[in-house]
Amino acid sequence: MNSTVKTNRVKLFLITCIAGVVIIALTLWGRYPKPGLLTLNDILHDELALRMFILIRVPRMVAALLLGAVLGLSGCVFQYVFANPLVDSGFLGVSQGAGLGSIIAMLAGFPFTLQIGCAFAGALLSLALSILLAKYIRFGGLILRLVLAGIAVSSVLSALISLIKFTADPLRQLPEITYWLMGGLSGVRLPMLVLPSIIAGISCLVLISLRWQIGLLALDDRAVRSLIKNPFVLRIVLLAFAVAGTAAVTAYAGIVAWAGLIVPHIARIVFGAETRSTVPASIVLGSMFMAVCDTLARSLFPIELPLGIVTALAGAASFTVLLVFIPIKVERG
Amino acid sequence: MELVFDKVTYTYPHRKQSAVNNISFTCPGGSICALIGPNGGGKSTVLQLACGILKPDTGKLLCSEKPAYLPQQERIAYSFSVLEYVLFGRAPSLKLFETPAPSDEARAVQCLNELGIEHLSYKRITELSGGELQLVRIARVLVQDSSILLLDEPTDMLDPAHIATLITMLKREKQQGSIVLMATHDLFIVQDYADYIIGIKSGIQFLCNAKAQCFTASNLEMLFDVSMMPREIFIPTIP
Structure with a gap:
């Protein structure tokens, strides 16, 4: 095993340990019974604090970790599969598709399980539409055609979401949709996480198993086609698993922007471009990023901020810092 | 070991004119074959057809083994380490869920x-000079352990010392029975080391023969549309 891989394994182990400690601290952090850390004394002697910790904070932290892990991982997969560091799972209309499916299910009053199914169907449909459209675009190579198709499909889906908002009942449905679209974990309870956890778990396992091949796909298209038999099929399989995970978490969390874009960048700065390290690192760093953002969202002010706003602010700030202060060479020739 | 093109024609999608038209040649095992011709003549298309990246519209293509291919240029999106970049060349010998073993790294x-x-x-590929990157790309071709090497302008950006290293490597591959098919504009390499020459211009085959028969000033003038004269130049000494 080469020294880069060995060093990265040690780094990843250390970061995971630090993340563990941070996550425990963040779960204890909040505004009840007073702003700050929940103490053992509070948990043992205040029944409300105990119930709040077990029934609200722990499920919410699990939801945030799952959300961050999946968004970080799928962002990483998208960035390598498209050989483009400026894309994430919102690309190709996947987030918007999942969002549209969920909104339709919400308005139709479907149970949560069906809502996940609708989010998944919406995400897969948008992926299929983008790929189909890319096939017929008579301009550029596969990657560029997918980028162009993704822009068009995302735009159509955003317009459909706006149309639903426009026609929704302004007193009952519109606030529900608007708040959901901003992303948030305030309504999450443990039973809601069972199905998304299974889907996201399978998605993560498959993608981690293919972590080396994910990096290979970022080479020049002619080189990729000379090295593996059917790169198109491999790309579609990877995207399908990334989309499945994204749809499962979008169904309970809404559209949470920026995590999928920024987390793989941070992973590459810490671990280098090698996907054998960057893929698992995106899961750990994504979880940590989301745990921090959700803790800020629920505890920064007396009222809760939508998670999507916090991730957008934190993501944009990190992105600016990366672009201004850290020299990253991403392209050559 | 053989690489055979039999009346191969290929037209890129949405183009009217064929990129290569009715090309036929055979590269026998243990030979260096040079693909020469003017820019845009169809050399890279021939290599991509041989590699299987493009499928011929008509004609037959026989390739006894999966070739290793060096594209003319490559877009690099991420700064992989040189070792990781070379390791990607092991992909054809790995199964779907497999990652490179220590033997692959060795x-x-x-x-x-x-x-x-x-x-x-352990350097990042974005930190390399053009020539260094070219050598790293050639290493990625070598690591595939294929007996058919398809090289698109392999000497591009290399200094004389590295050209000498490359040619030594190509001669060794030839001795081991491999086929080297390379597109090149370095006529001194063609003159000194090629066994067969395939000349292509506007997608049409002009020459195809053993070097001794066809490497003449008149043939080259016809191929490149420019007058040619022999003169002495300094070239690297190959051991």
Whole structure:
């Protein structure tokens, strides 16, 4: 095993340990019974604090970790599969598709399980539409055609979401949709996480198993086609698993922007471009990023901020810092 | 070991004119075959057809083994380490869920060593000079352990010392029975080391023969549309 891989394994182990400690601290952090850390004394002697910790904070932290892990991982997969560091799972209309499916299910009053199914169907449909459209675009190579198709499909889906908002009942449905679209974990309870956890778990396992091949796909298209038999099929399989995970978490969390874009960048700065390290690192760093953002969202002010706003602010700030202060060479020739 | 083109024609999608038209040639095992011709003549298309990246519209193509291919240029999106970049060349011999084993890494280091660039192993590919990157790309071709090497302008950006290293490597591959099919504009390499020459202009085959029969000033003038004269130049000494 080469020294880069060995060093990265040690780094990843250390970061995971630090993340563990941070996550425990963040779960204890909040505004009840007073702003700050929940103490053992509070948990043992205040029944409300105990119930709040077990029934609200722990499920919410699990939801945030799952959300961050999946968004970080799928962002990483998208960035390598498209050989483009400026894309994430919102690309190709996947987030918007999942969002549209969920909104339709919400308005139709479907149970949560069906809502996940609708989010998944919406995400897969948008992926299929983008790929189909890319096939017929008579301009550029596969990657560029997918980028162009993704822009068009995302735009159509955003317009459909706006149309639903426009026609929704302004007193009952519109606030529900608007708040959901901003992303948030305030309504999450443990039973809601069972199905998304299974889907996201399978998605993560498959993608981690293919972590080396994910990096290979970022080479020049002619080189990729000379090295593996059917790169198109491999790309579609990877995207399908990334989309499945994204749809499962979008169904309970809404559209949470920026995590999928920024987390793989941070992973590459810490671990280098090698996907054998960057893929698992995106899961750990994504979880940590989301745990921090959700803790800020629920505890920064007396009222809760939508998670999507916090991730957008934190993501944009990190992105600016990366672009201004850290020299990253991403392209050559 | 053989690479055979039999009346192969290929037209790129949405184009009217064929990129290569009715091309026929055979590269026998243990030979260096040079693909020469003016820019845009169809050399790279021939290599991509041989590699299987493009499928012929008509004609037959026989390739006894999956070839290793060096594209003319490559877009680099991420700054992989040199070792990881070379290791990607092991992909054809790995199964779907497999990652490179220590033996694959040892082979990659050996290939870097053969080209005299082992010291670059842990550098980032975006930090390399043009020539260094070219050598790293050649190492990725070597690490595939294929007996058919398809090289698109392999000497591009290389200094004379590295050209000498490359040619030594190509001669060794030839001795081991491999086929080297390379597109090149370095006529001194063609003159001194090629066994067969395939000349292509506007997608049409002009020459195809053993070098001794067809490497003449008149043939080259016809191929490149420019007058040619022999003169002495300094070239690297190949051991």
